[in-house]
Amino acid sequence: MTAAPQITNKVHTGSKRPRPPRGRPKLRTSYAQDMALLNTPAKRWSTLLLVVIGFCAPLLFTDDLLQVLTLGLFAAIGAIGLNLVSGYAGQVSLGHAFFMGLGAYTAAVLGGDSEGRLVGFGLPIYIWLPAAGLVAAAAGLLIGPLAVRLRGLYLAIVTLGVVFLGLHLFREANHLTGGPGVGRRAPDLEIFGINFSASGGIPGLDWTRDQQLLVVAIVFLIIFGVAARNIARSGVGRAFSSIRDRDVAAAVIGVDLTGHKVLAFGLSSFYAGAGGALYYTVVRIIEPTGFDLLLSVQFLAMVLIGGVATISGAIMGAIFITALGRIAIEIAHVVPFVSTSVAGGGLLNIFQLEGILYGLLIIGFLIAEPRGLYGIWIRIRNYWKGWPFSY
Numbered sequence: 001m002t003a004a005p006q007i008t009n010k011v012h013t014g015s016k017r018p019r020p021p022r023g024r025p026k027l028r029t030s031y032a033q034d035m036a037l038l039n040t041p042a043k044r045w046s047t048l049l050l051v052v053i054g055f056c057a058p059l060l061f062t063d064d065l066l067q068v069l070t071l072g073l074f075a076a077i078g079a080i081g082l083n084l085v086s087g088y089a090g091q092v093s094l095g096h097a098f099f100m101g102l103g104a105y106t107a108a109v110l111g112g113d114s115e116g117r118l119v120g121f122g123l124p125i126y127i128w129l130p131a132a133g134l135v136a137a138a139a140g141l142l143i144g145p146l147a148v149r150l151r152g153l154y155l156a157i158v159t160l161g162v163v164f165l166g167l168h169l170f171r172e173a174n175h176l177t178g179g180p181g182v183g184r185r186a187p188d189l190e191i192f193g194i195n196f197s198a199s200g201g202i203p204g205l206d207w208t209r210d211q212q213l214l215v216v217a218i219v220f221l222i223i224f225g226v227a228a229r230n231i232a233r234s235g236v237g238r239a240f241s242s243i244r245d246r247d248v249a250a251a252v253i254g255v256d257l258t259g260h261k262v263l264a265f266g267l268s269s270f271y272a273g274a275g276g277a278l279y280y281t282v283v284r285i286i287e288p289t290g291f292d293l294l295l296s297v298q299f300l301a302m303v304l305i306g307g308v309a310t311i312s313g314a315i316m317g318a319i320f321i322t323a324l325g326r327i328a329i330e331i332a333h334v335v336p337f338v339s340t341s342v343a344g345g346g347l348l349n350i351f352q353l354e355g356i357l358y359g360l361l362i363i364g365f366l367i368a369e370p371r372g373l374y375g376i377w378i379r380i381r382n383y384w385k386g387w388p389f390s391y
Contacts (some may be wrong), residue, residue: 035233037226054218058211066210067282068326072319073217074279077224079302079314081271086300087309088232089264090244091147095159096272096299098166101291102139103132103273104186104280105170105177111187118184119176125191129277136273137266144262151247163293170288183287186280189216197281213282220278221315224271229311231267240264241309301358305365307374316373321358328354 028039038044058066078100085091110128112120146158170177178184188197195201196212231237239260242250251257280286298321306317328350332338337347348356369375 037229037233051218051222055215058207058214063208063210065326066214068323069319070210070214070217070282071279072322073214073221073315074275074282075299075302075322076221076275076315076318077278078272078275079299079306079318080224080228080311081268081275082299083303083309083311083314084228084231084240084271085264085268087303087314088237088244089240089261090247091261091264092152092156093159093265093268094156094293094296094300095143095162095166096268097291097293097295098162099136099140099269099272100276100279100295100299101166101170101286101288103136103276104286104291105184106135106273107132107277107280108184108186108286109176112184116185118178125187125189128187129274132277133270133274136276137270140265140269140272141262144265145258147261147265148258160293160296163291163296167289167292170291177286177288180287180289183285186277186284186286189213189278189281191216217278224274225311225315228271232309232311236260236263244309297358301362305361305372307372308370310374312377313372313374316377320373324357324361325350325354328357 033039038047057069061069078096081099082093082096085093107128109119110121110123110131111125112118112122114120114122143159143162147155150158171180176184188195190196194203196216197209199209199212200206201209201212232240239250239255242253242255243257243260247257302317302321303314304317305320306315307313328338329340331353332340332350338353339349365372371378
């Protein structure tokens, strides 16, 4: 008689991660696989395709479109920061404009001309960019403790007060900011001895300034985006989500509410400061009155229209809102009662039209698609995953 076959249970031990069975690439057998950064082949290939298209964009579009796209990518860094505190941690903040201004002026002072009419030290980007984020983060950490005692509308009003306080400081510090109506020049974006803020800065390539800056914007967005995605899928990110969903229950299971709320404001402010510093290297002139409530509302619109608590949504929303001014100009060329100049003869000018579009888009997305552009993408993706079956 032959012995009966023995059934053995294989247990994965050591540091080796279990792999999905052959023929089942989407079957996940561990939390590490489920929480991976790019956990499906479709995500990996689509991300690679987007990066390749991004680096080919300087050869495909004109300079004016490249400038809009570059501004959108740098604005996306600030939008990701706002999404960390408002989307993931659930702390409503209207003070994002102040932190962006703080980062922009820190970069201008540290990286500005040391022999100019304003205070400047002429330091390289390796110093002024981290410093812009750290100074803004320090200010965010000072405001963060208020989030422990306040929530919702009360917290929003406090952060709104920070914007008006910042406006006053920026106007009065003329030796640093240049004063209203004058402003000061942003530092040049010079990396490894290559000045990307000047045409022909890359050796061997006859590229314009806008072509070069777009490449730099893609690189920085990848760095900040991957870092934010790792934060969101870490224990810190899960703690943020638990505080957003129910802070009392989060405290019961051991989440440090004070520490994580302060940390959320610090991380958000760091992203805002770094994003503001990079954004104004494209704009070139930093003007104190530009960091007002409207700028905070624009970034809030980026998060709401792009998608709350998603890194991809913040990027999509930032690019869309930044391009809205260009969209308003194109509409003005088609619609007869919209003027392309401020003092034109139409019923509306492009700035009024842009404001109307802001309001309509925010209302429309909150009613029809609360998950924003990211939610629309999810619907399209799920449709094609289930095609040709409607269910």
